[in-house]
Amino acid sequence: MFAGIFWGTIVCLVEVVLRLLAGRSFLTPAMIPGIILLYVVYWALVGVTFTIASRLAFLRALRPNGIVPALAIGFTLHAVLIRHLFSELVPPGSTILWVLCYGAAIPLGIALGRGIGDFPRGRHTLVVLSCGLALAFGSYFMAGIVKAPGRPGVTDRQxxxxxxxxxxxxxxxxxxxxxxxxxxxxxxxxxxxxxxxxxxxxxxxxxxxxxxxxxxxxxxxxxxxxxxxxxxxxxxxxxxxxxxxxxxxxxxxxxxxxxxxxxxxxxxxxxxxxxxxAYEKLLITEYFGRTAGKIPLLPWRGRDLITLFEEKCRPAxxxxxxxxxxxxxxxxxxxxxxxxxxxxxxxxxxxxxxxxxxxxxxxxxxxxxxxxxxxxxxxxxxxxxxxxxxxxxxxxxxxxxxxxxxxxxxxxxxxxxxxxxxxxxxxxxxxxxxxxxxxxxxxxxxxxxxxxxxxxxxxxxxxxxxxxxxxxxxxxxxxxxxxxxxxxxxxxxxxxxxxxxxxxxxxxxxxxxPRSEIFAELARAPGAEAQMLLVDGEKVIQYWKPSREVVELYDLGEDPGEQSTMIARDSIRANALLQKLRDTIEEARLIRGSTDDVELDPNLEKQLRAMGYLE
Incomplete structure (x- = not known):
């Protein structure tokens, strides 16, 4: 257990320091005690597991003081690689990367365990944990003194x-x-x-x-x-x-x-x-969110663990x-x-x-x-x-x-x-x-x-x-x-x-x-979209639905509530505005950027559904 607490605190302190040095950290003083507790508890459980395993006759060769740092090294290496270099990797590539990271870390950890013997003992763990707690509580006192991270700010502008x-x-x-x-x-x-x-x-x-x-x-x-x-x-x-x-x-x-x-x-x-x-941004929680279902020993779907945590711990x-x-x-x-x-x-x-x-x-x-x-x-x-x-x-x-x-x-x-x-x-x-x-x-x-x-x-x-x-x-x-x-x-x-x-x-x-026209658009689903163009008080709207296309024309000066379409009375003006609208659409789509689709976790789905964005 001492090995787990020791190396867990080390990993946590490394992440906190690196994020603060990065210049754009989401960390606030109030978060640091909880972060340290999360890491200490997780790695303490790892340490306890291998301590118990090492008592079994056929596993006595395992030394927790070597295996635990090996796992910490492998975890950190793998987490960094899948976060910054191989985020889109899927099996079997993700499995190979996992094997390589931990395969390289385990011999290093075992060698480290042999070299340090019974280190860390309880006093070593107490020293490191005390440093973590000092950082946690010291951050409260520094919060009002240290400026927000980032490049030097400006003071001479509005x-x-x-x-x-x-x-x-x-x-x-x-x-x-x-x-x-x-x-x-x-x-x-x-x-x-x-x-x-x-x-x-x-x-x-x-x-x-x-x-x-x-x-x-x-x-x-x-x-x-x-x-x-x-x-x-x-x-x-x-x-x-x-x-x-x-x-x-x-x-x-x-x-x-x-x-x-x-x-x-x-x-x-x-x-x-x-x-x-904020806890989802941490290395440890993001790691499980990204690797679950892609590596051995983690067969669950991508967000099951975090979703379970949210359902039990987050408010209504x-x-x-x-x-x-x-x-x-x-x-x-x-x-x-x-x-x-x-x-x-x-x-x-x-x-x-x-x-x-x-x-x-x-x-x-x-x-x-x-x-x-x-x-x-x-x-x-x-x-x-x-x-x-x-x-x-x-x-x-x-x-x-x-x-x-x-x-x-x-x-x-x-x-x-x-x-x-x-x-x-x-x-x-x-x-x-x-x-x-x-x-x-x-x-x-x-x-x-x-x-x-x-x-x-x-x-x-x-x-x-x-x-x-x-x-x-x-x-x-x-x-x-x-x-x-x-x-x-x-x-x-x-x-x-x-x-x-x-x-x-x-x-x-x-x-x-001044601007001469207004353009707006709406996409509800594939094949269900709408666009509008407003010029000099005249507004043309086209709606595309799987079953039909509808075009409407309004004069906002005479009909500000848009209750009576003029499309039948002034087809020439409607066609001219409609052509201009379609030219605007084509121009906008020419510079369309690529987009990424996000995965909607259950909590986010509930929020969107409660606000009417999901049926």
Whole structure:
């Protein structure tokens, strides 16, 4: 057992030190005691096993003091190789690699055991374990002194803060005319900012929209279009651009599309998110997740062990969601830690998203069902629709407004803290949404089913220190935000970006050339997709379903609710817009990057299903 505890602590300390030296560690002081305990317990069990085995007559040649370090060496060598060099290796190649790693380590360990004799004894183990505990508790005292890992930061530029409010409809915000006072704190900021009346997302659900925000690419280009698509490193992300210039970068996300799992953490040095717990990033847990089912003695499917651990030890799904107050606390602690260094922060709050909770302000707390609605697939147009009683519709809207009101109150607390810290004097603040929400305007609920205005028109207001408040009716797309922020910060905009900077508009430059059109798209499944193009108030939408193709044309000036298609009355204009739409689609797909599909573990599936992304 002493051998196991000794070498387990050694392996743990090596991993902690290497991760801290790497410059982009997810480790926090609070995690280190648990990490040390995990390694010590695991390797102590290994040591006990071989101690008992060595007492058997036919296994007396085994010396735990040799076998245990041999396994530790083989484990570390194999884990590093499959993590960095052979991550896609499958049998029989993975088995051969396993045999080679442990085959090389066992003779070395046995020789080491013979050379050190009875080492380690209890006193040696106590010394090493004490060093580990000293690191664990010492990290608490150092947390407020040591800066965040990474390259030296900058202090002479403006900070950048993006607040993404999931599922927030534009017409439920006070500055856009909503009669209910559910967003007083957002309205207060908006009155000191540039308000955009015609801002649009690139899709009607979270995953592709956020990837567009970070890469300044349309979904057809970045390839993140389904619930399992993962962003690859082909495109430089907004966070990577800021990190390259010395900014501290942090992401605080309650979205079910967990940044690390889906590749959305690229360029972020600090991450607070839901879904994938930090222990899965450790060498020991990642090792079993990657090798299970690929090497001898581990016949289970890839994630069975970790899934079992989660089912027994993790809290219930609703308790596991990161609430807006928790994200705000994480942001405040991070800003305190990095001091005066400039930062780029992305905060993604979730509460307006279904399932609506209700706070007792406009509606009583409690769940609400969605038994009424459309059938015939997940993409408009639907085959049938059940009429919705008026009181049921009102209840859903009331609960939705309650959740917006609760989020706004917490955001107000965060804004007041930023004011007290003087951050608004040196911070560019963007408030927006990834998409809207439908309340049966087109025979469906929630989002991700169509490209109508209630889903793709988003709130957007930008606070730039020193800039006068104003209102703009120019078209703005989600892909325009990244180049605008880089432009405002004086950072070179990557050539691959598809968006247009509207920084000249914010500076009051009369030479600003506004965007002439808006493009958005939606892919629900193979053969089920939709695209839209908006030009001068006229909007064409094409829906592709396995059974049919539907094209609709709307004049938003005459029909802002998109209730009466003009396709039969103005086929010439519709065909011209449709051809332009298809040219845009073809252009976007020409630069499409490769994507990786992620494996949805049961916990992540539950999160996505609870939020309506899985049936």
């Amino acid at each position: 900070n950048v803060f993006i607040l993404m409010i999931d599922t927030l409809r534009k017409d439920h915000v006070g500055v856009y005319g909503y009669p209910r006072n559910v967003t007083p704190h957002l309205d207060r900021l908006a009155r000191d900012a540039r308000i955009f009346d015609r801002a649009y997302s690139t899709s009607s659900w979270t995953h592709p929209a956020i990837a567009s925000l970070f890469t300044s690419q349309y979904p057809s280009s970045h390839g993140v279009e389904t619930k399992v698509s993962s962003l690859t490193g082909r495109f430089e992300t907004l966070a990577e651009s800021f990190e390259r210039e010395g900014y501290r970068t942090g992401i605080f996300s309650a979205s079910a599309f967990v940044p690390e799992i889906y590749g959305l953490d690229q360029g972020f040095q600090h991450e607070v998110s839901m879904g994938k717990p 799904l609703l308790k596991d969601w990161l609430t807006t107050p928790r994200l705000g606390d994480g942001f405040r602690r991070w800003v305190d830690r990095i001091g005066d260094e400039n930062f780029f922060a992305y905060v993604h709050v979730r509460e307006p998203h279904a399932p609506y909770v209700g706070r007792g302000n406009y509606a009583p707390p409690g769940p609400v069902d969605f038994t009424y609605g459309a059938s015939g697939g997940t993409l408009y147009p639907f085959d049938t629709a059940t009429p919705v009683p008026g009181d049921s519709l009102r209840l859903r809207i009331d609960k939705y407004d309650d959740d917006i009101w609760a989020v706004d109150r917490t955001i107000g607390d965060l804004f007041y803290w930023m004011e007290e810290r003087g951050l608004f004097e040196n911070t560019i603040v963007i408030v927006t949404a990834d998409h809207g929400e439908e309340f049966y305007e087109h025979r469906s609920w929630k989002h991700g089913t169509s490209l109508f205005e209630e889903l793709v028109a988003i709130p957007l207001f930008v606070h730039v220190p020193g800039a006068a408040p104003a209102r703009s009716r120019d078209y703005v797309s989600m892909i325009d935000i990244a180049p605008t922020l880089l432009d405002l910060a004086g950072i070179a905009i990557p050539e691959a970006y598809r968006g247009h900077s509207f920084a000249p508009l914010l500076r009051g430059d009369p030479r600003f050339e």
